[in-house]
Amino acid sequence: xxxxxxxxxxxxxxxxxxxxxxxxxxxxxxxxxxxxxxxxxxxxxxxxxxxxxxxxxxxxxxxxxxxxxxxxxxxxxxxxxxxxxxxxxxxxxxxxxxxxxxxxxxxxxxxxxxxxxxxxxxxxxxxxxxxxxxxxxxxxxxxxxxxxxxxxxxxxxxxxxxxxxxxxxxxxxxxxxxxxxxxxxxxxxxxxxxxxxxxxxxxxxxxxxxxxxxxxxxxxxxxxxxxxxxx
Numbered sequence: 234x235x236x237x238x239x240x241x242x243x244x245x246x247x248x249x250x251x252x253x254x255x256x257x258x259x260x261x262x263x264x265x266x267x268x269x270x271x272x273x274x275x276x277x278x279x280x281x282x283x284x285x286x287x288x289x290x291x292x293x294x295x296x297x298x299x300x301x302x303x304x305x306x307x308x309x310x311x312x313x314x315x316x317x318x319x320x321x322x323x324x325x326x327x328x329x330x331x332x333x334x335x336x337x338x339x340x341x342x343x344x345x346x347x348x349x350x351x352x353x354x355x356x357x358x359x360x361x362x363x364x365x366x367x368x369x370x371x372x373x374x375x376x377x378x379x380x381x382x383x384x385x386x387x388x389x390x391x392x393x394x395x396x397x398x399x400x401x402x403x404x405x406x407x408x409x410x411x412x413x414x415x416x417x418x419x420x421x422x423x424x425x426x427x428x429x430x431x432x433x434x435x436x437x438x439x440x441x442x443x444x445x446x447x448x449x450x451x452x453x454x455x456x457x458x459x460x461x462x463x464x
Contacts (some may be wrong), residue, residue, distance in 0.1 A: 265389025273369035405461030
């Protein structure tokens with residue numbers, strides 16, 4: 234019997250056009266799962282320099298810039314890896330209330346070394362900068378995702394084989410293959426960061442762990458597969 238493979242890009246579900254209904258065919262449905270931990274090699278750290286008062290003395294933006302540049306130089310970070318993301322001053326407040334003007338700058342530091350990134354985060358924390366966020370990815374993340382999906386399909390086939398062997402059955406053709414995604418709360422934040430320019434700020438409860446080193450990127454997929462059972 235001839236089967237035609239149809240690929241639906243949006244649902245990432247594959248099925249085969251058949252001349253019979255699935256419930257008329259003996260079949261087994263199994264789920265295969267594969268996971269890979271990927272060490273990131275694209276690490277983006279956002280650093281916010283914000284003027285403020287310490288006691289009666291104003292901490293000027295030039296002082297903050299000098300402090301930030303000193304940290305960058307101490308870690309031998311290439312200046313080309315630093316971009317100025319935003320510059321703003323609260324002039325509207327100044328016009329309305331004649332208050333002082335507070336300027337702020339946002340820098341984005343892009344690194345490929347986890348050790349350097351960890352040291353940068355520690356030093357930023359020790360220097361009491363106002364806030365910083367980070368995102369992480371890998372240059373080959375798409376290839377890793379494909380590999381994990383393929384491994385999940387293989388896992389579903391292996392499961393079907395040993396389950397059917399237990400009842401003296403044999404695996405036949407693949408009838409339906411459906412992709413699922415395993416995501417816990419932490420992985421969702423990683424995925425959002427990987428799929429775009431999104432960054433996320435770690436909560437206070439996880440800050441100490443993050444400052445101790447970067448967790449790997451968790452890539453995890455599951456596949457629901459339906460196989461024909463043959464004698």
